[in-house]
């Protein structure tokens with residue numbers, strides 16, 4: 251959904267926004283390396299209109315760093331486990347710097363073996379997932395990633411929340427076209443969008459969540475305060491969310507969404523879990539043909555009447571931002587300056 255925040259938009263050059271965010275991360279205890287990676291991620295989400303994971307997230311990052319829940323200086327430990335397998339202990343830091351530390355090895359393995367897995371554990375992910383996969387498709391690779399979050403979703407047929415909002419992101423190259431990318435929570439709605447709706451005083455569509463007594467509700471605050479989200483698509487989304495728990499936590503050695511206890515760290519917001527990224531080199535079997543076949547698929551979908559491919563809205567927003575600057579509200583800009591102190 252990613253509804254924009256209310257207020258008057260100003261346009262800020264991407265690098266200016268990124269530098270401001272990096273300065274905030276450093277000001278609140280991140281190393282220069284970690285701050286650069288997180289700032290790029292967050293500024294990119296804002297640029298692409300992925301508002302639930304753009305600058306909206308900055309107060310959450312800052313309160314989490316202040317709580318001591320996450321290590322903003324962590325040095326990830328990369329292990330070359332097998333010909334197609336890399337493991338990273340993020341050392342209680344963020345997942346994106348762990349990916350950055352292992353990326354070169356992961357790509358080399360995928361190009362050699364045709365496929366490689368990156369398993370990250372002991373990591374915090376508080377961001378959109380597409381920035382983790384899209385760059386692989388820019389290099390001609392196919393990538394799939396999953397990350398689990400924090401207990402706030404009731405499995406289909408259950409009575410109590412257990413799963414996280416557990417997104418799945420996928421990216422594939424497409425000839426003479428931007429990569430095909432989708433990135434979606436397996437909950438009916440991302441937790442971030444529920445927070446945005448609560449802040450804006452908006453009701454949600456039906457079927458998103460339940461209140462503290464397990465009754466269906468369209469009131470975002472009822473979901474956030476003791477209630478829970480539902481999976482998208484009933485038992486089907488629930489099965490995908492279960493798969494995310496298995497891959498991102500059980501496979502990596504990370505926490506399931508219900509396994510960490512942040513109650514001793516008031517202000518902590520970042521889930522301490524795990525992440526998997528699977529990278530495939532399609533040139534091993536299909537040469538350049540894979541990207542052509544992707545293109546054919548997109549053309550057929552459009553021919554069938556499709557007017558919006560997943561990812562297209564972001565690419566459009568990105569194009570506008572490249573021309574005019576990244577849209578932020580005056581209020582958001584002011585809050586960012588206050589976070590800089």
Ligand code: NDP
Nearest residue numbers: 251377378379399415417432433434435560561562563564
């Ligand atoms: P959305 O439902 O907004 O979008 C999901 C996907 O569907 C996107 O690829 C989007 O493309 C595409 N899409 C949306 N509407 C249409 C349409 N009408 N036709 C075709 N395609 C469409 O995403 P979510 O709310 O589920 O997730 C938002 C973000 O939250 C994600 O980036 C996710 O990674 C993040 N998240 C992160 C978590 C974490 O633990 N780190 C946990 C949960 C969510 P487009 O982008 O172009 O709109």
Ligand code: PYC
Nearest residue numbers: 376399415440441442
């Ligand atoms: O929007 O569901 C969400 C989310 C959880 C963790 C980071 N984002």
